[in-house]
Amino acid sequence: MGVGSRRSSRQGTARVLAVVTAIATWGLAALGSTVRVTNSGMGCPSWPLCYGQLGPIFRFHTILEESHRYTAAIVSVLAFATLFFVLRQCKSPATRLWAKIAAGLVIFQALLGGLTVLAKNAPWTVSVHLVVGLVFLATTTVTAVLAVAGDRFRGLGGVGATWGVAAIGAFLLVVISGTVVMSTNAGPACSSWPLCTVGSTDLPVIALTHRAVVGLSTLLLLGFVYRGWAVGSAAWRRRSLWLLGLLLLVVAAGALVAISKTSPFWADIHLAVAGALWMLLMVQVVTVEVPPTSTRDSALAATPAGQNGVRP
Helix, strand or coil: CCHHHHHHHHHHHHHHHHHHHHHHHHHHHHHHHHHHHCCCHHHCCCCCCECCECCCCCCHHHHHHHHHHHHHHHHHHHHHHHHHHHHHHCCCHHHHHHHHHHHHHHHHHHHHHHHHHHCCCCHHHHHHHHHHHHHHHHHHHHHHHHHHHHHHCCCCCHHHHHHHHHHHHHHHHHHHHHHHHHHHCCHHHCCCCCCCCCCCCCHHHHHHHHHHHHHHHHHHHHHHHHHHHCCCCHHHHHHHHHHHHHHHHHHHHHHHHHHCCCCHHHHHHHHHHHHHHHHHHHHHHHHCCCCCCCHHHHHHHCCHHHHHCCCC
8 A cells, every 4th residue: 555545544534533523423412402301411410420330320311311421421532533633644724723622622511511410400501511512513513524625625715704604603692592591491481483472471582582593593594505505516505405404494393392382302303403404504604615526516616606606
């Protein structure tokens, strides 16, 4: 095997690890939402061990919380393994930077998880843990995208830096407002959809504010897809259709959460699909103006639409 082949193989290891880490991080976030909606967070009232025991304790809430911690440990190992191979094999400064940020955030997130347990699931710790977890998911996703894109990434272009970043910021506001709804238990107070009657308490207002933020986020995401359609590759456009499909699923799941008065099942589905939407949004923002690799995409990029953003 020649030097070039060995280098390509090692770079392939970094790419595979980065992608696996991103997928595992989404799984961790989905499992965390299950722990949250089933009120299993205190299934292990001690940290880092559960009742001072390393092995599993077969009680429903306990095994859910333990599974979350075991998965977090696996994701931590994957994040540092990704960092190791990225630093050795990837020359892209952006890829190396995001891998470092991801490795640092996994430590911070683990400590936040411990604080959440020791604080007995205080609402503010749960909210901060969720938001930082979403940011960590974003860093592993961006690391994976940059590891795959390689030298084709030159930084965010005009569409990504404006509409894409705006869509990301609005999505974070959706998550923050959603954590306020959860911590105040405002969901059941607004059990019709899309609007509900405002009563004598502030709880319906909190829920309606969250829905208004969701509406703003939806408009910005649609604007991002519209502006990126002219400059994105054929593959980017196909992924954008998936992005819009996930958006519809998130909205539908959110409606079912409201109508069911915050059913744990629909709340879990809602958070899991929202996590997938968040990942794909990050992918689309980073790659909207990355040069394509396939012959077909290269030909499309060479058209007037690909050159100056004006469709023929």
